[in-house]
């Protein structure tokens with residue numbers, strides 16, 4: 001049996017052995033997806049050090065030639081969104097070595113500097129640079145006060161600095177912006193700055209004053225034409241067209257990133273579909289940026305922690321089609337052998353569970369607790385043992401047409417409550433598959449008429465509950 005424990009190292013010092021006082025910023029490390037996780041971060045309410053969990057990445061390239069990422073900060077141990085109380089900024093000039101510039105703003109700073117806001121509640125931010133005055137603007141959604149009926153009085157706070165990653169000072173908030181989360185600021189080629197915010201199905205946009213990027217020029221208006229908008233607005237421009245990307249309300253395996261296009265920065269918008277499939281994390285929040293001639297998509301996953309309150313930012317190349325539409329971001333890794341095509345009538349395809357994609361925590365497999373899946377060998381062959389709630393394995397496949405398939409899984413349920421499901425491109429294509437009791441050897445269970453679309457690129461086996469071993473699954477066109 002192979003069992004690999006992933007170690008969390010921080011230079012030569014284990015993170016747990018550090019104290020907050022040991023951290024000196026800026027610090028630079030080589031990073032691969034998921035990003036920033038190996039930077040040390042003070043844990044909530046103590047002096048000890050944990051991992052750096054980040055979400056809601058807003059990426060920008062400023063005129064010093066570096067790519068900057070302004071991110072939300074999830075606190076360990078998991079506190080939930082209400083305890084998010086600070087922001088860090090990260091940057092790179094080679095896409096390999098990333099610098100953590102340290103904390104740039106906290107809810108305590110906001111209260112001290114401008115007298116509003118409560119502790120925590122610092123959600124997805126964005127930043128902008130105004131070449132007319134050389135100032136950097138940091139926009140953040142923050143709760144001014146809880147409302148009596150259980151809602152929140154959200155404001156779009158603004159902090160200003162002469163530097164991209166330090167010395168931000170709160171300048172108040174954008175008066176008149178609706179009480180919504182996730183501000184985004186887009187600066188057009190003519191220098192006009194636009195601001196957006198939104199959540200819970202509402203998205204608004206408007207202009208910032210050309211002489212004061214902390215204030216609105218007129219009122220913000222609802223953005224028209226978006227489909228299934230949830231939150232996380234991001235606006236960018238490519239080849240003269242405007243793109244508004246956002247998370248949706250997709251249920252199984254988490255939210256997805258969708259986008260819409262327009263000839264105007266304030267719409268109306270035409271929805272163009274999904275460009276980042278669900279990753280298993282409840283939320284997703286992205287940005288799109290060009291750096292050194294390559295476009296990138298940023299988003300977050302929960303793979304390193306297995307928890308939606310401890311997220312990690314990822315970055316992957318983004319490609320456009322000739323008509324300006326965006327191809328789904330290829331973040332599902334490379335298959336370990338040849339990539340099988342789904343079978344035609346009269347044929348079947350068996351995929352061994354242990355043949356999950358090569359790659360790593362970003363896209364190929366995930367074992368909750370930071371271990372690699374347990375690959376074991378028995379009389380039936382090589383299988384994956386002790387698959388637990390939150391674990392998943394990914395298999396690249398190709399489909400040539402929309403199809404309906406019967407899928408037979410060979411599984412040993414190790415606990416009576418074991419359930420799992422199959423997903424295609426991040427969408428569940430089966431319900432939760434359950435067993436009657438536990439078993440000592442592999443048993444077959446078949447789910448009939450599983451719909452798999454022609455666009456499918458990968459299948460995920462996702463454990464919903466309990467513990468089971470899995471040997472293989474066979475896909476056969478339904479009769």
Ligand code: FUB
Nearest residue numbers: 072123124231232283285
């Ligand atoms: O990070 C807190 C909230 O979760 C953000 O504001 C949303 O976009 C979602 O990612």
